[in-house]
Amino acid sequence: MKKSVFLIILSFCFLSACSSEQPDLTATPSHTIAISTSEPTPSPSPSPTPYNGPLNPLTGLPIDASHANSRPYAIMINNLKEALPQCGIQSADIIYEVLAEGGITRMLAIYQDISNAGVIGTIRSARPYYIDISQGHDAIYIHAGGSEQAYSDLWNENVDHVDGVRGNGEIFYRDDDRIQNAGYEHSLFTTSTLIEQYVTSYFSRYEHEDDYSEPLIFTEDGTPKNGEKADSIQICFSDYKTGRFLYDKESGKYLIEEYEDAYIDGNTGEQVSTTNVLILFADTYTVDNEGRLAVDLIGSGEGYFACGGKYISIEWKKEADNLPFSYYTTDGKPLELGCGCSYINILPYGSEIVIE
Numbered sequence: 037m038k039k040s041v042f043l044i045i046l047s048f049c050f051l052s053a054c055s056s057e058q059p060d061l062t063a064t065p066s067h068t069i070a071i072s073t074s075e076p077t078p079s080p081s082p083s084p085t086p087y088n089g090p091l092n093p094l095t096g097l098p099i100d101a102s103h104a105n106s107r108p109y110a111i112m113i114n115n116l117k118e119a120l121p122q123c124g125i126q127s128a129d130i131i132y133e134v135l136a137e138g139g140i141t142r143m144l145a146i147y148q149d150i151s152n153a154g155v156i157g158t159i160r161s162a163r164p165y166y167i168d169i170s171q172g173h174d175a176i177y178i179h180a181g182g183s184e185q186a187y188s189d190l191w192n193e194n195v196d197h198v199d200g201v202r203g204n205g206e207i208f209y210r211d212d213d214r215i216q217n218a219g220y221e222h223s224l225f226t227t228s229t230l231i232e233q234y235v236t237s238y239f240s241r242y243e244h245e246d247d248y249s250e251p252l253i254f255t256e257d258g259t260p261k262n263g264e265k266a267d268s269i270q271i272c273f274s275d276y277k278t279g280r281f282l283y284d285k286e287s288g289k290y291l292i293e294e295y296e297d298a299y300i301d302g303n304t305g306e307q308v309s310t311t312n313v314l315i316l317f318a319d320t321y322t323v324d325n326e327g328r329l330a331v332d333l334i335g336s337g338e339g340y341f342a343c344g345g346k347y348i349s350i351e352w353k354k355e356a357d358n359l360p361f362s363y364y365t366t367d368g369k370p371l372e373l374g375c376g377c378s379y380i381n382i383l384p385y386g387s388e389i390v391i392e
Contacts, residue, residue, distance in 0.1 A: 094129035094148045094173075096254025096375040103149040105243050107196075109231065110170035112179040113143035114160040115277070117295055119222040121302035124156035131310070132169055134382040135320065137327040139274030144169055150228045154303045157225035158214065159200055162186035165331040167195060172360040174248050176235065180208070180224050183328055193357070196239045200224055206234045251362040251370070258312060258374025259344025260365075265392065266347035269313055271381050272388035279381065281313050283345040290342070292379065311376025313342040314363070316352050320384035331382065333357075340389070343374045347391055 090104035091097065108129070113122055115133070125131065128145035136142045144166050147153060162182030167189050170177040180200035182190070190197050200208040207230040214223035236242065269281040269290070279299075281290040289309040292299040298307040316339040319332040336353045341363065350371055351364045361380075363371035383389075 091254075092129060092148050093250040093252065094146060095377055096252070096373070099149055103151075106148065107242055107244060108146050108148045108173055108175045109150050109235075110166075110173060110175035110177050111145045111147070111156055111226075112160050112162060112166060112177075113145050113156075114158040114222060115141050115143055115294075116222065118218045119158050120295075121300045122157070123225065123302040124153040124228075126301040126304060126306070126308050127153035128377065130378045130380060132166075132380045132382060133273075133279065134163075134165060134169075134331060135273055135329055135384070136163060137329055139276035141273050141277050142166070146170075146173055146175060150231055153228040155225055155227050156231075157211075158218075158222050159208070159224045159226060160221075161201070162190065162197075163328070164189050165329075165333055167193075168333050168354075168357040169361075171195065171358045172354060173250070174244055174358075176239065176242075178207075178226065178231075178235075185323075185328075196241075198235060198238065200226075204234070204238065207231055250360055252360075253370050253372050254375045255372045256375055257344065258372055259346050260341060260348040263342075263344075263346030263348045265345065266313075266342040267345055268390075268392045269315075269342055269347070270388075270390040271315065271383065273381075273383060281310070281342070281379070284309070285345070288344065288374075289376070290379070310379040311343060311374045312378040313347075314350075314378060314380045315340040315389060316361075316380060316382045317385045317387070318382055333382070339363075340391070341371060341373075342391070 087098060090099055090101045092099040092104070094108065113125065115122070125143070125145060127147065129148050130146040132144040133141050142160055159178065159180045162177070162179040164186050167177060167186060171193070177195055177197040179197065181202070189195070198204050198207060207226045208224055210223045211225055267283045271279045273279070277294070280293040282293065284291050287309065289311055290313055292308045292310065300306065301308050317337050321330055322328070323330045333354050334357060336351060339350050339352055340347050341350045349366050351366065353362050353364070354360070365371055
């Protein structure tokens with residue numbers, strides 16, 4: 037390349053020497069190129085379009101329109117130590133934990149859209165007050181067996197339910213590993229695929245009726261105003277069962293522990309978390325020689341609500357077994373929950389609660 041340029045220069049000098057006219061070195065170039073030294077002005081970012089689509093009535097988060105008005109599923113979940121880890125629990129929109137008998141607890145997991153829950157279980161038997169909670173959500177109730185009073189309520193109240201002991205077996209299966217290592221009674225599972233495949237043909241109604249509405253109110257930041265510190269919440273159900281909720285500032289959620297260890301979802305291997313923690317006190321008493329309980333959920337009571345690392349006192353109401361819970365601040369205003377899932381602990385009055 038350098039050699040070519042040199043030859044061109046020699047040629048130009050030779051022609052100039054032979055010419056009688058000298059080149060006009062002051063002539064204006066035929067064109068110019070403007071060089072800008074300033075930074076380009078960035079185009080303004082478009083403002084995000086506000087979401088105005090369907091919302092999950094149990095979380096306040098966006099949901100596919102096909103599930104927005106669906107009846108949810110309410111599934112009884114085993115919570116004995118030997119039944120852990122539970123599966124599919126993190127996919128639930130609301131988890132209720134209530135005493136069963138002998139100091140043990142069970143969960144009732146509520147799913148508005150169950151399609152992505154995967155494996156769910158293990159599944160245990162019904163009790164009347166769990167049925168009342170399910171009925172309040174107009175849910176389809178899934179369980180495996182039940183007390184005689186629970187069966188009486190299911191039949192007399194015409195509850196849409198799927199029973200893994202005395203009813204439809206198509207959606208249930210036993211896990212061989214759980215049978216060998218935990219026991220037969222701790223081995224029953226279902227899956228979201230089986231539920232969608234079979235349960236959708238069992239009943240006549242899968243949408244809420246026009247007069248049904250969930251009273252839950254959600255806001256983007258549910259941290260209660262003037263709330264007190266609640267970085268750690270410890271709940272003692274009994275000598276057997278204590279739960280703990282630890283606020284994680286990074287995620288803005290409470291990480292859950294039970295039995296002095298992280299509460300793990302067997303599907304993901306990750307610790308279960310929740311946006312809202314509610315504690316409801318209800319009259320609780322023993323009803324038979326087996327130690328089974330009655331929990332009075334019809335009426336009203338006191339409790340606590342925690343979100344965003346803060347907590348306040350609240351009041352709850354449930355006017356009938358087929359009506360949902362509603363929550364209020366102590367000055368009578370409807371409670372605003374943070375958008376996301378909720379964990380609701382229902383305990384006898386006088387239970388030990390430590391909030392720090």
